[in-house]
Amino acid sequence: MAHMPDLVFKELNAKGTAFRALFVILAGLFLIGLGAAYYMEHSGHWVTGMTNQVVWGMPHVFAVFLIVAASGALNVASISSVFGKSIYKPIAPLSALLALALLAGGLAVLVLDLGRPDRLIVAMSHFNFKSIFAANIILYTGFFGIVLVYLWFMMDRRLKYKSSGPGTFAFIWRLVLTTGTGSIFGFLVAREAYSSAVMAPLFIAMSLAFGTAIFILVLLTVCAIDKRPLGRELTERLRVLLAVFVAATAYLALLQHVTAAYWAGRVEVVAFILLNGGVYTFLFWGVQMGLGTIFPLALTLVPRLRSHATLAFASVLVVLGGLAQTYVIIIGGQAWPLTLFPGYEVESSFYDGIVQAYAPSLPEILLGIGGFALALLIVAFGMAILRFLPVTLADADIDPHAKKRLMESEEAVEAA
Amino acid sequence: MRLLAAFLLVLTLGVAAAPSLAGPPEVPKAKGEKCLAEPADMRRNHMSMLLHRRDATMHQGVRASANGLKACLDCHAVSNAEGQPVGIDNDKHFCRVCHDYAAVQVDCFDCHNSRPEAKKASSEPVADVMPPEATESQPAVQPEGAK
Amino acid sequence: MSENSLSPTRRGLLKAAAGSAALLAPGVFLLAAPAPSKARPDDTATDSSVRWGLLIDTNRCDQECTACVEACKEEMGLIGKGRPATDAQYIRKVELAEPRTGFTRSLPMMCQHCSNPPCADVCPTGASFKRADGIVLVDRHICIGCRYCMMACPYKARSFAHEKLEDQAANNPRGKGCVEACTLCAHRVDAGIVPACVEACHAKGRGAMLFGDLQNPEHAITQVVAQYPTSQIRADLKTDPGVRYHGI
Numbered sequence: 024m025a026h027m028p029d030l031v032f033k034e035l036n037a038k039g040t041a042f043r044a045l046f047v048i049l050a051g052l053f054l055i056g057l058g059a060a061y062y063m064e065h066s067g068h069w070v071t072g073m074t075n076q077v078v079w080g081m082p083h084v085f086a087v088f089l090i091v092a093a094s095g096a097l098n099v100a101s102i103s104s105v106f107g108k109s110i111y112k113p114i115a116p117l118s119a120l121l122a123l124a125l126l127a128g129g130l131a132v133l134v135l136d137l138g139r140p141d142r143l144i145v146a147m148s149h150f151n152f153k154s155i156f157a158a159n160i161i162l163y164t165g166f167f168g169i170v171l172v173y174l175w176f177m178m179d180r181r182l183k184y185k186s187s188g189p190g191t192f193a194f195i196w197r198l199v200l201t202t203g204t205g206s207i208f209g210f211l212v213a214r215e216a217y218s219s220a221v222m223a224p225l226f227i228a229m230s231l232a233f234g235t236a237i238f239i240l241v242l243l244t245v246c247a248i249d250k251r252p253l254g255r256e257l258t259e260r261l262r263v264l265l266a267v268f269v270a271a272t273a274y275l276a277l278l279q280h281v282t283a284a285y286w287a288g289r290v291e292v293v294a295f296i297l298l299n300g301g302v303y304t305f306l307f308w309g310v311q312m313g314l315g316t317i318f319p320l321a322l323t324l325v326p327r328l329r330s331h332a333t334l335a336f337a338s339v340l341v342v343l344g345g346l347a348q349t350y351v352i353i354i355g356g357q358a359w360p361l362t363l364f365p366g367y368e369v370e371s372s373f374y375d376g377i378v379q380a381y382a383p384s385l386p387e388i389l390l391g392i393g394g395f396a397l398a399l400l401i402v403a404f405g406m407a408i409l410r411f412l413p414v415t416l417a418d419a420d421i422d423p424h425a426k427k428r429l430m431e432s433e434e435a436v437e438a439a
Numbered sequence: 440m441r442l443l444a445a446f447l448l449v450l451t452l453g454v455a456a457a458p459s460l461a462g463p464p465e466v467p468k469a470k471g472e473k474c475l476a477e478p479a480d481m482r483r484n485h486m487s488m489l490l491h492r493r494d495a496t497m498h499q500g501v502r503a504s505a506n507g508l509k510a511c512l513d514c515h516a517v518s519n520a521e522g523q524p525v526g527i528d529n530d531k532h533f534c535r536v537c538h539d540y541a542a543v544q545v546d547c548f549d550c551h552n553s554r555p556e557a558k559k560a561s562s563e564p565v566a567d568v569m570p571p572e573a574t575e576s577q578p579a580v581q582p583e584g585a586k
Numbered sequence: 587m588s589e590n591s592l593s594p595t596r597r598g599l600l601k602a603a604a605g606s607a608a609l610l611a612p613g614v615f616l617l618a619a620p621a622p623s624k625a626r627p628d629d630t631a632t633d634s635s636v637r638w639g640l641l642i643d644t645n646r647c648d649q650e651c652t653a654c655v656e657a658c659k660e661e662m663g664l665i666g667k668g669r670p671a672t673d674a675q676y677i678r679k680v681e682l683a684e685p686r687t688g689f690t691r692s693l694p695m696m697c698q699h700c701s702n703p704p705c706a707d708v709c710p711t712g713a714s715f716k717r718a719d720g721i722v723l724v725d726r727h728i729c730i731g732c733r734y735c736m737m738a739c740p741y742k743a744r745s746f747a748h749e750k751l752e753d754q755a756a757n758n759p760r761g762k763g764c765v766e767a768c769t770l771c772a773h774r775v776d777a778g779i780v781p782a783c784v785e786a787c788h789a790k791g792r793g794a795m796l797f798g799d800l801q802n803p804e805h806a807i808t809q810v811v812a813q814y815p816t817s818q819i820r821a822d823l824k825t826d827p828g829v830r831y832h833g834i
Contacts, residue, residue: 075672500719
């Protein structure tokens, strides 16, 4: 076999109409999100759907989704550097860029929803090391630094062959990071819907599914608007990865509820989410499990349906399902009242003992979408100024054996 | 470049529009004999004094009320024509007079009241706070439904 | 209904409280007990030789009575904006009903001033903290308004300032974007005065609340807790609240 020529990495053509249109739309959404944040901060949180009962709302759904997806988006790079699958190498830098961008978008939403976002400096200078939240601040900042170094190793010709070290470190860090994010909920001992060690692995599985889905969408979009060939060899692998991660997420989500249901004290909250929780039950079964799990699994696993279009569609569904799942976890978990007096029915002026109402307000949703837009803006900007992606990802260009294998497998299918 | 020029223009306009160019502020007179320290010291260090006190009061319960923010307000508050102390929304407020001039934002009053505390009608001794023997004076058994 | 059927326990509890108070000058009931609980000089720090606490006798707490709640609002300057879902409540009356028997109880709920406060554990900046004397507070100078403490509090004791506030009580500075809760009237306690709710409960209610130092054998609260069964809410969480309840 002839020696394969080095792949040529190139910036995106920032002068293309599609790119420009996308950039303007994203910038617009980001600015709207900023405006929404300003409005909420200026008026105070009473203009949102959040209350003293449901203290974390839509911004947290988006922020947690994005932060979780960020660590998952790095997975493609990890597969190449940590697990030595060289076929992923050409798309590894994009995966790291996306990870950074998603984390930035998620953190922006989280920070802009603080009661005192002007005191961000306080959060960076006063640490209570017992707080898992403070640990997360360190994990997030560390993630930026580590992934940047990793990215530099991957993109510098002289350091390229050494990138497995930083890659492995980034991989371990991201696992700890998602453990930390899951533990924000897992450590809430008083809340029946949370307080469980399964939250950490659940969040890791979620991160892999959401991050891979967003990565697939970004890759397909970039290749489409910048007219870069994208072979089946890569997308087939991503498809299988997505299916595995989606299945793992669903498995752990069910495990979360089964574990809780075994405990007499938690039967009610499980029943609330799974059976009689109204919007939460609908979101769990209809969107998270139906649209976000079963449907994409079918789209990715049924051979007849394989195409870039179905892969894109499946990824969109995984993102929607993921948002629904995050909503059910965060809002649904708070909607369920705290049990202060087991065995008693309680009533008070402070909404004790009843299912809490929450209706997301428009500014909250706009802020969340603004976070998405910021993440994608960073990706677009990064790709426009630096060489993150090869000009071609056609099978023959990224894997010399691909063509041969593909032909063989097609023959095999025909023979069967 | 154009952006920078526009930015500078806005900045200059902003400064020009501020009243601070009118000269040093007239510091309102305070009540009381003398402050905690000499005026020069107070001017330079009041913020560190407040910050130090703030943490001691908050975390250790060291009230030392003679040199707290409330004491500042008691002596320095400026009254309006009706004799009522003005709040931080008024540019005559003693904090604002200087802070506006120095263009330093003061955010104490996001939470703290910017007016001195209205004195309670009577300051009762500690002992009177607890009702005399509430538990004894009340009949041990009340008739059903009696209110 | 059964609310007034006085049990020997209740009678005993009150007697114990009254008995210990009788040792003191009239009216000097709890805080102003002999030497150890004089108001601390105002230039000294609190220390762990005291552990402030409350004892609530739910047998005495009247369902109709909200004297403690009103007194708290007055003392802390909690002026509601007519938005019950977002207005702050430091103390609230909770009505309990046992579904099978119809047994009812009414009691005030507020920050339980835990010795292992989950709010302080989760606070990223250390704004939620426990003072040496056991009072749990929010340092609103460094609170960033993340509300994680509200997620973590087992007692739903905290509120978030959802809107701009004006004319705050001088003793309770509070502002938009920070979390707040019962301070056990730290400003009064530091001056040697009982919390506003306790004062009101004795003046207007039926004297169901006792305040004092849970470590001081001379304080009525300590004597009552030593002699009668009291319970901690969510004792399973081992937060070790400074607020004890009798009668539930």
